[in-house]
Structure formats: structure tokens, C-alpha cells
Amino acid sequence: MNNKLILSVTSTTFYLIILWITFVSCKKSSTETPAVSTAKADLTKLPFGGTGSTKIIIRNQGGSAPDFTSLWLCGLPANGAGANNARDWTNADGTWDYTKKPQVGGNVIWNGQFNSIVDANGNRILTGNGLPNHPTGIFPITPGTIAYNYDRNPNIITAQPLNVTYPSLPKEAASPTCVGFGPAGYSLTGSAIYHGASTLGNDAAAHEMLDKYGGHTDGTQRYHYHFPSKDLQDHIHVRTSGHSALMGYMLDGFGIYGPYGENGELLSSKDLDVCHGHKHPVMWDGQMINLYHYHWTYDFPYNISAYKGTPR
Ligand SMILES: [Zn+2]
Ligand SMILES: [Zn+2]
Numbered sequence: 001m002n003n004k005l006i007l008s009v010t011s012t013t014f015y016l017i018i019l020w021i022t023f024v025s026c027k028k029s030s031t032e033t034p035a036v037s038t039a040k041a042d043l044t045k046l047p048f049g050g051t052g053s054t055k056i057i058i059r060n061q062g063g064s065a066p067d068f069t070s071l072w073l074c075g076l077p078a079n080g081a082g083a084n085n086a087r088d089w090t091n092a093d094g095t096w097d098y099t100k101k102p103q104v105g106g107n108v109i110w111n112g113q114f115n116s117i118v119d120a121n122g123n124r125i126l127t128g129n130g131l132p133n134h135p136t137g138i139f140p141i142t143p144g145t146i147a148y149n150y151d152r153n154p155n156i157i158t159a160q161p162l163n164v165t166y167p168s169l170p171k172e173a174a175s176p177t178c179v180g181f182g183p184a185g186y187s188l189t190g191s192a193i194y195h196g197a198s199t200l201g202n203d204a205a206a207h208e209m210l211d212k213y214g215g216h217t218d219g220t221q222r223y224h225y226h227f228p229s230k231d232l233q234d235h236i237h238v239r240t241s242g243h244s245a246l247m248g249y250m251l252d253g254f255g256i257y258g259p260y261g262e263n264g265e266l267l268s269s270k271d272l273d274v275c276h277g278h279k280h281p282v283m284w285d286g287q288m289i290n291l292y293h294y295h296w297t298y299d300f301p302y303n304i305s306a307y308k309g310t311p312r
Contacts, residue, residue, distance in 0.1 A: 041259070041266055041298055043098035045091060049196050049203030049300030052094075054269075056197050056301075059178045066176050066274040071196050071301035074178040080199030081219065083151035083207045096206045098227075098298075102146040104137030104211045110223075114162070114190030116249075118285060124168040124253060130160030132191040132223055134235050137211030151209035158221040162186065164312060166253030168285065172292055173252075176275050176306035183224065184304050185250035188236050191215065192224040193248055193256065196301035203300055228296040228303070233258045243282065247296055252309030255284065256294040268299045276305040 050056045055070035057063030066072035089100040114128035140154045141147050164186070181199060183192035198204040205227040210216045213235065214227030225232065228247070237245035237258075244258025254277065261267045262280055272278055277294040284291055296303045 043298060044100075045093070045095040046098060046206070046299055048086070048090075048094065048096055048206050050201070054203075054300045056201060056203075058201070066178075066306035068274055068305075069269040069300070070274075070305060072176070072178045072274075072306040073195070073197060073201075074180045076201050077181060077199050080201060082198035082200045082202070082204065083153075083209060084200060084202060085150055086207050088150075101206075102150065102209060104139065104141055104147045104209050104216065105145065106138030106211065107135045108138055108157075109135050110157070112190045114188070116188070118168045122168050124166045124249065126162060126164050126166075126186055126249065128162040128190045130162050130191055130222060131157070132187075132189045132213070132215070134189060134213055134232075136213065136215060136223060139217045141209055147209040151207075153209065153216060153218075155217045155219055156221055157217045157223045160192075160220070160222045162190070164251075166249060166251075166312060168253075169289075169291070170253035170309045172308050173310050176308060177252075177311055178306060179304055182220070183222070183251070185248050185256060187225060187232075187248035188246065189213075189232070189248075192222055193250070193296075193303055194224045194226055195304055196226065205300070205302060226302065228258060228298065244295070246283070250294055250304055250307065251311035252307045253312070254291075254293055254309055255282070256296050256303060257282065259295060259297045261295070266298075267295050268297050269301065269305075272297070272305075273308075274305055275308040276301060276303065277308055 047054045053069050057070050057072045060075040089097045110131040112131040112133035116126050118124050139157055179195045184195045185193040187193050213232045214229035215225040217223050236247050242264050243262055244260040246255050248256050250256055259267055279292045281288045281290045282293050292308055
């Protein structure tokens with residue numbers, strides 16, 4: 001046996017022992033602690049935003065307040081653009097199937113720059129160039145691809161200077177604020193988070209062709225996310241148990257976490273308040289703090305319904 005082989009045999013034995021220990025300890029703990037919900041996300045039956053109880057409330061068209069499981073938009077632009085054909089991944093019951101929806105393929109590498117600091121005055125300062133620190137699909141969407149049949153997004157991705165300042169400990173406002181178009185927040189990947197509607201006023205994640213990270217670009221040439229895909233979540237932080245990790249900051253400075261709650265349960269919009277968040281102790285700048293926060297769920301309106309704090 002050469003040294004390499006001995007090493008490999010030794011490490012195999014080591015891993016087998018670790019596996020056995022893990023198995024034994026898991027078995028033991030499962031008899032001592034109540035089972036935690038490990039509900040798997042069902043991405044095959046998602047509600048379309050704008051139908052039933054998942055309303056898109058448009059303030060300049062009469063919607064004067066936010067509502068549960070709905071998105072409270074400040075207004076719709078006059079000349080909206082986007083895709084509007086979701087027929088091929090719509091179920092008979094009127095829900096949509098994420099697993100059947102085509103994606104924008106590709107593996108385009110960007111020189112993403114992003115920095116988040118808390119200064120001595122209690123401000124959180126985000127700086128960067130708006131480009132993601134992961135590869136994206138190919139934009140404009142390539143003619144001849146499956147995605148092109150549904151969405152002819154002609155826009156490129158360019159750097160977008162980012163320099164925003166939030167209070168590091170944001171405060172809840174007396175009343176919620178409606179959400180506008182453009183960035184509603186910034187992901188820890190360095191790119192923008194957009195709310196759940198397109199400028200056509202439909203459910204963007206259900207209609208527009210996104211890449212595997214749940215993102216695409218628009219007429220402002222800004223790469224941004226609509227959907228918290230597993231690839232995006234895992235890229236930011238691979239979750240093993242419990243509450244999801246921080247995924248970014250919304251424009252009022254409150255954090256947005258992935259779709260799992262305090263006990264590791266999968267959250268949906270109905271579990272959250274009219275702004276799409278709730279309050280309990282979360283990890284915040286290295287400490288557990290009882291603080292309001294948003295959750296990015298798999299169902300409309302996905303990331304924010306209205307601002308709980310004061311957007312910058
Ligand atoms: Zn978009
Ligand atoms: Zn939470």
C-alpha cells in the first residue's frame with residue numbers, strides 16, 4: 001500500500017465513523033425532541049399573483065391600504081413591458097408550476113462588487129456595482145431558445161452603481177408604505193431585489209423568463225431577482241436547519257430572510273403580516289435580536305407587500 005492509498009482508506013474509515021455517530025445521535029435526538037416540520041417546498045402549485053386572495057393592489061387605482069397575501073403597489077407605469085403567456089405551466093386548477101416553467105440558460109460570469117459595513121454612527125452602508133457574484137443566464141434572451149418563445153426580453157445587463165445608507169437598527173413606521181418599481185432592496189449577492197409584479201401588472205415570477213437564480217434584467221439594464229430559487233438561497237447560505245439565513249436588505253433597512261421560519265417550518269405569505277414579515281429574535285449583525293424582518297417565500301408576493309419601515 002502506498003501512502004496515498006493508506007490515507008484514502010483511513011479517511012474512508014473516518015467518514016464511516018462520522019456517519020455512524022451522526023446516525024446514532026440523530027436517532028437519539030429524535031426520540032427526545034419533538035419533530036420539527038421538514039415540509040418540502042411544493043413548487044408545482046403556486047398561486048398566481050393578482051388572482052383570488054393574492055391581489056395586486058394599485059394605490060393610484062384606488063387601493064388605499066395593504067392587504068394580507070397581496071402586493072401594495074404605489075402605481076403602474078403607463079408603458080409596461082414584459083411577458084404575459086404562462087399557459088404552458090398553468091395547472092387546471094389555476095395555479096402555476098415552477099418546475100415546468102422554462103429558464104434562461106447560460107453561465108455568464110460578472111465582476112460583481114459588493115460591500116456592507118456598519119459605521120460608527122449606526123449606519124449600514126451598502127456599496128457595489130450591482131452585478132451579481134454568481135453567473136447569470138444569457139441576456140438578451142437568445143432567439144431560438146425555449147425561453148425566447150415566451151419572453152423576448154431584449155435588455156442587457158450593465159453595472160449599476162450602488163451606494164445606500166440605512167439605519168443599522170431600523171424602526172417600524174406608524175403605517176406601511178406602498179412599493180414602487182425599481183429596486184425594493186438589495187441581495188447579499190450584490191444585485192437588486194424587485195417586488196413581485198411586472199410593469200404590466202402581472203406576477204413577474206410566474207410570467208417572465210428568469211435564470212436559475214430567479215433573476216433577469218430590464219429596460220434599466222439592471223440584473224434583479226423576483227424569485228427565491230434554491231440556487232440563489234444556497235449560493236448565499238446553505239441552510240441545514242432552523243430559520244433561513246439573511247438574504248439581503250429591503251429599502252427600509254429591515255432584513256429579508258429565506259422561506260424558513262423559527263422552527264425550520266416552510267413559511268408562505270399567509271403566515272406573515274400585511275408587509276410580508278414578522279417579528280421574533282433573529283441573527284442580526286452577529287447577535288440574536290428581537291427585530292422585525294421580511295421573509296422571501298415561494299408564493300406571491302414573494303418578498304415584500306409593503307414597507308414596514310421608512311424606505312430610503
Ligand atoms: Zn424583473
Ligand atoms: Zn422569521
